[in-house]
Amino acid sequence: MDMNMPVNVPVDDPNADTEWNDILRKHGIIPEKPPSPTPMIEEALVEARRLAHENRLEGKDLDELAELEDEEDEDFLEQYRQKRFEELATIQSTSIYNQVYPVQKPDYSRDVTEASKKAFVFVLLTSSAGTNIESKLLSEIWRELAQKYGDIKFCQMQANLCIEGYPDRNTPTVLVYKDGDIKKQIVTLQDLKGDRTAIGDLEDVLRSVGALKPNDPRLKRRDEADANLSSIRRGGSGPGVGQDDSDSDWD
Structure with a gap:
């Protein structure tokens, strides 16, 4: 028997965590098991939740920020108020065309x-x-x-x-x-x-x-x-909007 000939080692599942596979990996017969994606996915989800929380006030106007005074830290809200004021000031100062x-x-x-x-x-x-x-x-x-x-x-x-x-x-x-x-x-x-x-x-x-x-x-x-336009087209939801008067007392 030629000792240099490759040996076909039976492997049921090269990614399985078994003692036999550990021995094969150690001798380079099968490749190292790829890292599990689970920790990376969990880390990405944690980071996404963190960013969502940090940016929860992005896009809100001054009226919406005022409504959150009882729910958010005042200093944190003030940062966003200042940011909105600066954005509005920039828009106003650069609005020089208007025609x-x-x-x-x-x-x-x-x-x-x-x-x-x-x-x-x-x-x-x-x-x-x-x-x-x-x-x-x-x-x-x-x-x-x-x-x-x-x-x-x-x-x-x-x-x-x-x-x-x-x-x-x-x-x-x-x-x-x-x-x-x-x-x-x-x-x-x-x-x-x-x-x-x-x-x-x-x-x-x-x-x-x-x-x-x-x-x-x-x-x-x-x-x-x-x-608002979409709501009107659907019949609206306010008093007297889209109501059926078939049950009126005047019938």
Whole structure:
């Protein structure tokens, strides 16, 4: 018998904790048993619970923080109040635009590219024919966004005046600028909701590119308004809303 020939050692379960497997591992016949994932999973869960507890006040506005005065440590609450005040102050101090800026081609570099080094700049290229429904829709939404988010610069111009020969079928087109470069472009509203696109859909775009923070208080008001509208459409739950008067005493 050739002593150098490999020996096939029967192993029922190489991962089992048995004395026989320990001997085989010691001599390198079977690989070391991989570490159990359980401790790592448990550690991750503990860390997730810790972070959730530490960040339990993230996203709450000043009114919501005031409601928690009896439940939270006052010094801890004050830290979050100060943080909210600073966020609101930043929004107020940077809200310098608040309107849609018409752009001319000779001024494009100054009004868009250079301006994007100070703030996000969203450029709307509209139909030149004036009959494009999506262009008209987005022009209306553009005005709403500009008034609501004054720390973002919203510009608008006819597509053919910006890019000679730009096809009308590609309008509306949205170009997102930041730090002198185009960060995103949207060609028509096909990837949104077409002619059913609403301001909330564009706010999601603002959030996705980083122009709005996920916990921006202005978004919170929108979410509350959407929830109220949804409640109304379902019939509501308040007194006199959605009630059936078939049992009225006047029957």
